[in-house]
Amino acid sequence: MGGTARGPTIGVFDSGFGGLTVLRELLPLIPGAHYVYLGDTARLPYGSKSRETIVRYAVSSARFLEERGAELLVVACNTATALALDELRAALTIPVIGVIAPGAEAAATCGGDAPPGDVLVLATQATVESHAYARACAALGLWAIEKACPLLVPLVEEGWIGEGQIGAARGTWDAGRGTWNAAMSAVTAEVLRIYLGEALRDAPRSRTLLLGCTHYPLLRPAIARTLDELGRSLRVIDSAQATARSVARALGVEGDGVAAGPGLATCEFFATDSVEKFERLGSRFLGRPVRGVQLVDLGG
Amino acid sequence: MGGTARGPTIGVFDSGFGGLTVLRELLPLIPGAHYVYLGDTARLPYGSKSRETIVRYAVSSARFLEERGAELLVVACNTATALALDELRAALTIPVIGVIAPGAEAAATCGGDAPPGDVLVLATQATVESHAYARACAALGLWAIEKACPLLVPLVEEGWIGEGQIGAARGTWDAGRGTWNAAMSAVTAEVLRIYLGEALRDAPRSRTLLLGCTHYPLLRPAIARTLDELGRSLRVIDSAQATARSVARALGVEGDGVAAGPGLATCEFFATDSVEKFERLGSRFLGRPVRGVQLVDLGG
Numbered sequence: 311m312g313g314t315a316r317g318p319t320i321g322v323f324d325s326g327f328g329g330l331t332v333l334r335e336l337l338p339l340i341p342g343a344h345y346v347y348l349g350d351t352a353r354l355p356y357g358s359k360s361r362e363t364i365v366r367y368a369v370s371s372a373r374f375l376e377e378r379g380a381e382l383l384v385v386a387c388n389t390a391t392a393l394a395l396d397e398l399r400a401a402l403t404i405p406v407i408g409v410i411a412p413g414a415e416a417a418a419t420c421g422g423d424a425p426p427g428d429v430l431v432l433a434t435q436a437t438v439e440s441h442a443y444a445r446a447c448a449a450l451g452l453w454a455i456e457k458a459c460p461l462l463v464p465l466v467e468e469g470w471i472g473e474g475q476i477g478a479a480r481g482t483w484d485a486g487r488g489t490w491n492a493a494m495s496a497v498t499a500e501v502l503r504i505y506l507g508e509a510l511r512d513a514p515r516s517r518t519l520l521l522g523c524t525h526y527p528l529l530r531p532a533i534a535r536t537l538d539e540l541g542r543s544l545r546v547i548d549s550a551q552a553t554a555r556s557v558a559r560a561l562g563v564e565g566d567g568v569a570a571g572p573g574l575a576t577c578e579f580f581a582t583d584s585v586e587k588f589e590r591l592g593s594r595f596l597g598r599p600v601r602g603v604q605l606v607d608l609g610g
Numbered sequence: 611m612g613g614t615a616r617g618p619t620i621g622v623f624d625s626g627f628g629g630l631t632v633l634r635e636l637l638p639l640i641p642g643a644h645y646v647y648l649g650d651t652a653r654l655p656y657g658s659k660s661r662e663t664i665v666r667y668a669v670s671s672a673r674f675l676e677e678r679g680a681e682l683l684v685v686a687c688n689t690a691t692a693l694a695l696d697e698l699r700a701a702l703t704i705p706v707i708g709v710i711a712p713g714a715e716a717a718a719t720c721g722g723d724a725p726p727g728d729v730l731v732l733a734t735q736a737t738v739e740s741h742a743y744a745r746a747c748a749a750l751g752l753w754a755i756e757k758a759c760p761l762l763v764p765l766v767e768e769g770w771i772g773e774g775q776i777g778a779a780r781g782t783w784d785a786g787r788g789t790w791n792a793a794m795s796a797v798t799a800e801v802l803r804i805y806l807g808e809a810l811r812d813a814p815r816s817r818t819l820l821l822g823c824t825h826y827p828l829l830r831p832a833i834a835r836t837l838d839e840l841g842r843s844l845r846v847i848d849s850a851q852a853t854a855r856s857v858a859r860a861l862g863v864e865g866d867g868v869a870a871g872p873g874l875a876t877c878e879f880f881a882t883d884s885v886e887k888f889e890r891l892g893s894r895f896l897g898r899p900v901r902g903v904q905l906v907d908l909g910g
Contacts, residue, residue, distance in 0.1 A: 352663045360884035363652045464764040584660040
């Protein structure tokens with residue numbers, strides 16, 4: 311774990327909260343770093359918007375993090391990676407790592423010696439239309455089927471993420487409302503049945519399911535149940551871990567980060583909209599309390 | 611219909627497409643007008659964002675329409691009306707009409723001589739938290755129960771708006787997919803059952819349901835079916851018609867607009883994100899083709 315007196319400053323950027331699932335993987339792997347995280351919450355979601363708009367938003371967000379001292383930028387947002395990675399690299403002077411190439415690599419290697427088969431990618435409308443995953447998978451010799459799932463982000467942000475987790479995430483809020491919990495889970499399950507049913511009909515030979523949006527890891531248990539119901543056995547992978555490993559490699563701190571413990575990292579959080587909402591929702595994605603979020607105006 | 615040689619220029623503003631349901635009511639009522647419509651699609655949705663951000667977005671959007679010659683501004687967005695009406699009136703030199711006061715008036719008078727009972731308002735998170743509807747209803751002697759329904763806007767934008775309408779809106783897209791249509795309708799029905807079930811439990815004496823978001827009129831048939839299922843008989847009203855009548859009154863053209871026919875009005879459309887998407891989704895809200903949309907950059 312790098313013998314420097316002071317660890318690197320790593321910028322992590324997302325349109326909102328989802329990128330915190332990537333930060334969550336970075337913290338134990340590179341615990342000596344200082345993290346500056348920006349959620350561009352005043353302009354989210356990116357996934358339903360056009361390339362031109364996404365590029366404009368992503369570049370202004372990334373420049374903010376570079377100005378805050380980031381020595382490396384993690385684009386912890388699939389949509390921004392899919393549509394703006396080249397523009398971000400051109401606009402910044404620091405290294406930029408996205409989530410799509412690491413995700414595709416994880417898909418290619420997750421089965422060990424077993425061939426990965428076709429890869430089914432669930433993602434936002436904009437990510438699907440960019441075909442960034444199909445291209446990244448093809449570069450590794452894999453064929454990808456891409457499926458847009460526009461309702462999954464709102465369902466996650468509403469906290470309708472499956473029976474077990476809703477109770478945990480909402481604390482005592484729904485203690486007396488068992489029936490609503492079950493009904494909310496039923497809605498999410500039905501939406502997943504529709505999306506996965508449509509996608510798997512077009513991808514009968516896929517053996518790997520790649521979660522191409524940083525919101526989707528929170529739906530992992532519900533997705534696993536739906537696959538069971540549909541009688542399909544697919545390896546489910548998300549790019550958060552793979553991206554964190556790419557960052558560690560780029561910084562030359564690969565391998566023994568965990569031994570150093572997760573407690574040393576320091577974090578600054580910035581959001582372009584309500585800091586209260588960021589602290590409340592963000593904690594769910596990071597898996598620990600998010601505190602001291604600072605409001606920033608990017609001129610939106 | 612106003613004897614002027616040239617009709618007024620009316621600005622209509624929404625965060626996206628929903629305001630087109632208000633324009634749809636304005637066209638036959640004030641057919642001699644020229645309409646300039648702005649959908650701030652690069653920054654939607656407003657309904658999940660903070661007051662400060664909504665005010666900033668609404669004021670910049672409204673100023674654009676004033677610069678384009680609007681002589682009166684219709685804030686055809688419940689969230690912007692709820693959180694930014696005073697700021698809009700302060701920032702502009704032209705009259706500003708929102709959707710909330712007309713909606714509350716419609717709730718107060720829709721039953722004729724029968725008392726309207728309590729009013730149940732369905733709206734976005736931001737509108738509910740502002741309590742703008744409760745205040746507007748209280749001013750008319752009515753008690754309002756406000757219920758946030760964050761998933762309804764994404765469901766409408768996905769086109770999952772009930773069996774009958776999906777087929778109509780999506781044309782041949784789903785002709786061979788009867789089962790998916792039914793499944794999508796089932797999702798929307800279940801979401802409505804959850805929201806309306808929760809709301810009606812808190813509002814046992816309500817007899818009027820006010821649709822406090824301009825997306826919701828597209829769910830009207832599904833909402834009526836859900837109320838039937840729940841065994842509740844409520845008058846369902848939306849503020850689009852009432853708002854159009856307020857505008858006609860303000861312009862002194864009340865009453866005989868319809869006789870002049872809907873064909874004379876001219877419209878210019880502006881959007882801050884993809885014009886293709888605006889034309890595609892917008893036609894569904896306006897009920898007629900939307901063409902010639904122009905892209906505008908408000909600096910977001």
